[in-house]
Amino acid sequence: MNVIEIDNLKFSYLGQDETALEVEHLSIAEGESVLITGKSGSGKSTLIQCINGIIPHVTAGRLSGSVRLKGEDVSGMTVAGISRTVGTLLQDPERQVLNYKVIEEIAFGPENLNCNRDEIERRLHAAVDQTGIEDLMERDTDTLSGGEMQRVALTSVMAMEPEILILDEPTSNIDPEGTERIFQFLHKQKGKKTLLVVEHKVERALPFVDRIIVVDSGRIVLDIPKENMLEMVQTLLDKGIEIPEEFLYASKLGLRTADVETVRSELFRAGISLHSHARRSGGGDILEAYSTVRVPGRTIVDAALKARKGTIVAIMGKNGAGKSTFLNSMLGLLGKNEFTFSSTIKVDGVDISESDLSTRGTYVTYLPQSFDLMLINRTVEREVKYSMKKRRIRNDELLRTIFDVFALYEIRAADPLRLSMGQRRRVSMASILASEVRIVLMDEPTSGQDFYHKDRLGKELRMITEMGYTVIVVTHDARFVYRYADELAIMHDGKIVFQGLPEDGFEISAQYGILPPSDHFLRRNEKIVESVAI
Amino acid sequence: MNYIMDSIISWFIFLFGVAAPFYLILGAIGIGGFREITKYEAHDSFYYRLNPAIKIVFSVAVMIIASMMIWWIGAVLALGILASYASLKNGRRKVFIGSMFLISIIIGTTWSYAPLTPPSILFEALRSQNLLNLWKWPSYFAVMGYQPYLTLQGLIYGMQISFRFAAVTIAALILVMTTTPSQILKALHKLRIPDPIVFSLMVAMKSVPMVFQSLDASVKMQMLRGLGSGRRKFLKPIFLLIAGISAIVPTIVHLMRGAKDIAISADTRGFRAYNHRTYFVDIPMTRTDYYMLAVFLAGVGVAGIMLALGFGRAIPYIS
Numbered sequence: 001m002n003v004i005e006i007d008n009l010k011f012s013y014l015g016q017d018e019t020a021l022e023v024e025h026l027s028i029a030e031g032e033s034v035l036i037t038g039k040s041g042s043g044k045s046t047l048i049q050c051i052n053g054i055i056p057h058v059t060a061g062r063l064s065g066s067v068r069l070k071g072e073d074v075s076g077m078t079v080a081g082i083s084r085t086v087g088t089l090l091q092d093p094e095r096q097v098l099n100y101k102v103i104e105e106i107a108f109g110p111e112n113l114n115c116n117r118d119e120i121e122r123r124l125h126a127a128v129d130q131t132g133i134e135d136l137m138e139r140d141t142d143t144l145s146g147g148e149m150q151r152v153a154l155t156s157v158m159a160m161e162p163e164i165l166i167l168d169e170p171t172s173n174i175d176p177e178g179t180e181r182i183f184q185f186l187h188k189q190k191g192k193k194t195l196l197v198v199e200h201k202v203e204r205a206l207p208f209v210d211r212i213i214v215v216d217s218g219r220i221v222l223d224i225p226k227e228n229m230l231e232m233v234q235t236l237l238d239k240g241i242e243i244p245e246e247f248l249y250a251s252k253l254g255l256r257t258a259d260v261e262t263v264r265s266e267l268f269r270a271g272i273s274l275h276s277h278a279r280r281s282g283g284g285d286i287l288e289a290y291s292t293v294r295v296p297g298r299t300i301v302d303a304a305l306k307a308r309k310g311t312i313v314a315i316m317g318k319n320g321a322g323k324s325t326f327l328n329s330m331l332g333l334l335g336k337n338e339f340t341f342s343s344t345i346k347v348d349g350v351d352i353s354e355s356d357l358s359t360r361g362t363y364v365t366y367l368p369q370s371f372d373l374m375l376i377n378r379t380v381e382r383e384v385k386y387s388m389k390k391r392r393i394r395n396d397e398l399l400r401t402i403f404d405v406f407a408l409y410e411i412r413a414a415d416p417l418r419l420s421m422g423q424r425r426r427v428s429m430a431s432i433l434a435s436e437v438r439i440v441l442m443d444e445p446t447s448g449q450d451f452y453h454k455d456r457l458g459k460e461l462r463m464i465t466e467m468g469y470t471v472i473v474v475t476h477d478a479r480f481v482y483r484y485a486d487e488l489a490i491m492h493d494g495k496i497v498f499q500g501l502p503e504d505g506f507e508i509s510a511q512y513g514i515l516p517p518s519d520h521f522l523r524r525n526e527k528i529v530e531s532v533a534i
Numbered sequence: 535m536n537y538i539m540d541s542i543i544s545w546f547i548f549l550f551g552v553a554a555p556f557y558l559i560l561g562a563i564g565i566g567g568f569r570e571i572t573k574y575e576a577h578d579s580f581y582y583r584l585n586p587a588i589k590i591v592f593s594v595a596v597m598i599i600a601s602m603m604i605w606w607i608g609a610v611l612a613l614g615i616l617a618s619y620a621s622l623k624n625g626r627r628k629v630f631i632g633s634m635f636l637i638s639i640i641i642g643t644t645w646s647y648a649p650l651t652p653p654s655i656l657f658e659a660l661r662s663q664n665l666l667n668l669w670k671w672p673s674y675f676a677v678m679g680y681q682p683y684l685t686l687q688g689l690i691y692g693m694q695i696s697f698r699f700a701a702v703t704i705a706a707l708i709l710v711m712t713t714t715p716s717q718i719l720k721a722l723h724k725l726r727i728p729d730p731i732v733f734s735l736m737v738a739m740k741s742v743p744m745v746f747q748s749l750d751a752s753v754k755m756q757m758l759r760g761l762g763s764g765r766r767k768f769l770k771p772i773f774l775l776i777a778g779i780s781a782i783v784p785t786i787v788h789l790m791r792g793a794k795d796i797a798i799s800a801d802t803r804g805f806r807a808y809n810h811r812t813y814f815v816d817i818p819m820t821r822t823d824y825y826m827l828a829v830f831l832a833g834v835g836v837a838g839i840m841l842a843l844g845f846g847r848a849i850p851y852i853s
Contacts, residue, residue, distance in 0.1 A: 052802055054798055054801070058794075058797060058798060058801060079801040079802060080804045080805060082802075083803055088798070090795055090798065095792040096796065096799035098715070098716075098736070098737070098800065100574060100716060103814070103815065104716045107815070108800075111814060112806070113804045114807070114808045116812060117812070117814060124814070331758065333754055337627060357757035357758055358760060358761065358762050358764075359763075361757065361758035361759060368755065370748070370751065370788060372784055372787060372788045373755060373785065373788055374755040374756075376752070376780040376781065376783070376784055386759055389760075390759060417783070417787050431759070435759060435760060
């Protein structure tokens with residue numbers, strides 16, 4: 001029996017002429033698990049919002065055609081009514097958790113459904129059993145890590161006991177451990193509920209889906225059983241979807257499996273060795289940082305880091321390992337009332353440990369995760385020139401280079417806040433680099449980005465390091481680190497427990513909750529015989 | 535030359551009331567201080583144990599008493615409640631932040647009332663026919679034909695008025711600092727306030743600390759990018775103010791982008807499915823709550839009786 005049926009659906013957002021989504025026909029059977037993937041802005045979220053009733057009940061626009069849930073047209077139902085059948089987990093946990101106590105958050109849905117106390121308690125225990133968050137029940141939501149918060153949000157959705165579960169990029173903003181727990185949950189739910197999972201991490205979602213739907217430019221361009229995926233690898237890649245290398249090589253070698261070990265041995269048998277990623281050793285040490293940060297009762301950071309000129313150093317670690325706090329201590333952004341801290345920060349031999357923010361800003365610059373908050377000017381051009389103006393610097397050549405590298409000429413007169421996320425990120429990057437400061441700290445710039453944007457970011461970072469910049473980047477994305485970083489620093493319990501080549505780091509990273517990317521396994525312990533173009 | 539000096543001094547005095555509270559607050563407690571007194575932090579003391587409905591009654595009672603009674607009642611209430619901040623989590627810090635907040639309210643309100651209160655009101659309110667003129671603004675400061683003067687009596691009157699605002703603000707912050715948004719949701723629901731209004735308030739309460747957190751991040755980014763670079767330290771609050779104003783638009787945009795997710799998150803979990811909702815964790819009324827309710831109602835009653843008898847009236851010239 002089909003629980004979701006879509007026919008001749010067409011939707012345009014209010015005030016926009018172009019069609020955001022057009023689906024001739026789509027049906028999803030009861031108990032089916034479907035992966036919906038595609039580039040950012042391709043229409044994936046629009047599709048699921050048509051299913052959970054957000055379109056047209058919350059988001060207005062021109063809608064035609066029909067979306068039926070168990071035979072009932074969504075446009076004739078209320079969102080609250082739909083929520084009895086369809087549960088939705090969003091991307092950003094901080095934006096969907098409303099209550100202060102975990103228990104209140106989970107009870108929120110059943111309370112809305114007017115359930116009595118016994119029924120709420122039953123649903124609460126059932127949901128907690130499924131997601132395994134017993135240890136979080138007594139916690140306050142603002143003390144949870146991103147991964148923990150997402151699992152609480154998921155439990156809250158499960159307490160609604162929906163028959164259809166929609167997860168819209170549920171792991172985009174959380175650490176590898178949190179991601180693993182979400183995927184474990186989905187694995188258990190396979191067959192029990194109808195699952196619609198919007199996800200960029202195709203290979204992680206594959207074990208629990210039956211079917212893959214690719215959305216591109218507002219249309220479903222591919223709808224295949226997962227068994228056929230290997231045959232369609234190139235198409236997926238062409239549509240901007242991140243495909244791990246083992247799938248590519250399995251496809252090229254005509255294998256029927258993408259198991260890493262099998263692909264590796266087949267490559268070896270065929271005499272093909274993969275080209276290693278170049279790691280640069282850079283110039284001399286340009287940054288030396290040592291910080292200790294305490295909160296009442298414990299030390300949360302006691303870490304030292306060095307970076308060489310013209311290199312990319314990636315810091316990885318589980319949520320709560322102290323990565324962002326360490327970064328903030330280097331920048332002098334920690335609040336004196338919340339933390340007790342001391343740090344020694346030397347840039348090119350100059351000690352800036354006691355300097356105020358604007359002085360530190362002449363040595364190190366910073367791209368926060370919420371980079372929108374730094375866009376304060378009315379045009380891109382003024383935004384990029386802001387630092388130069390404030391520091392009374394004139395360097396037209398640097399400006400030209402930055403505008404070129406980040407492709408900003410065409411949008412230089414646009415309002416930065418009205419640009420797409422990818423463009424806003426590029427404007428923010430350009431504006432911090434224009435200050436002529438040579439050390440750039442970045443906090444999770446890969447978070448929520450699709451393959452295309454991460455790839456572009458990696459290439460941009462490579463370009464700026466060739467210009468002499470040094471980049472320290474905090475990220476959860478192991479594949480990004482493997483492909484673009486020169487060094488990996490692993491942070492665990494507030495300490496840097498490893499700093500060195502990513503190849504060496506990923507040999508020990510699993511014990512610190514960081515799963516190495518499959519790219520690393522494919523290349524492990526092999527000599528370079530020849531390069532294979534992907 | 536005199537005209538130029540007059541203009542400079544006039545503008546300085548005029549802007550003092552606007553700038554001083556910001557200077558004081560941004561210089562002393564920073565934007566992070568705002569966040570500290572607008573967010574709930576778990577703790578166990580008297581205020582935290584009170585039923586949220588009683589805390590709402592407390593704020594309303596303070597508002598009624600402070601607005602109806604003579605100014606010094608408001609002052610006593612404001613200072614008394616401020617002292618009780620010591621019982622909150624990080625009490626000393628909260629008292630300090632509250633004090634800075636109180637002073638800024640007093641300066642801001644006094645300055646907004648002092649030049650624009652007509653002499654006729656001052657004669658009545660302060661029972662004095664002799665106004666001590668401190669400054670006369672040039673004619674271009676006239677507002678709708680009214681020529682502002684700064685008198686000592688105007689300042690006194692403005693300060694008296696300010697304590698009414700201060701008492702209400704300091705009392706209302708107790709509710710915000712000691713009650714979770716969901717507890718307030720339950721309390722207001724029991725008071726039969728419609729759920730959509732209550733939910734808006736709950737989201738607002740959740741958002742206020744985030745507003746200050748985002749503003750703080752935006753301001754710090756501007757400092758890192760060179761705002762105020764090479765300027766003297768005493769000018770820091772002015773640059774903080776400039777950065778704070780510049781940060782308003784990106785902060786609003788940032789929060790608005792998240793607001794839709796909050797709405798979707800609530801709606802897709804059945805919010806407003808029915809006109810009523812149940813509550814899993816109830817907040818019972820304890821004996822202390824009833825005692826405190828009696829105390830607050832008695833306070834309002836006593837204030838009413840005193841007013842009826844002609845004691846301590848806020849507006850003596852009406853009697």
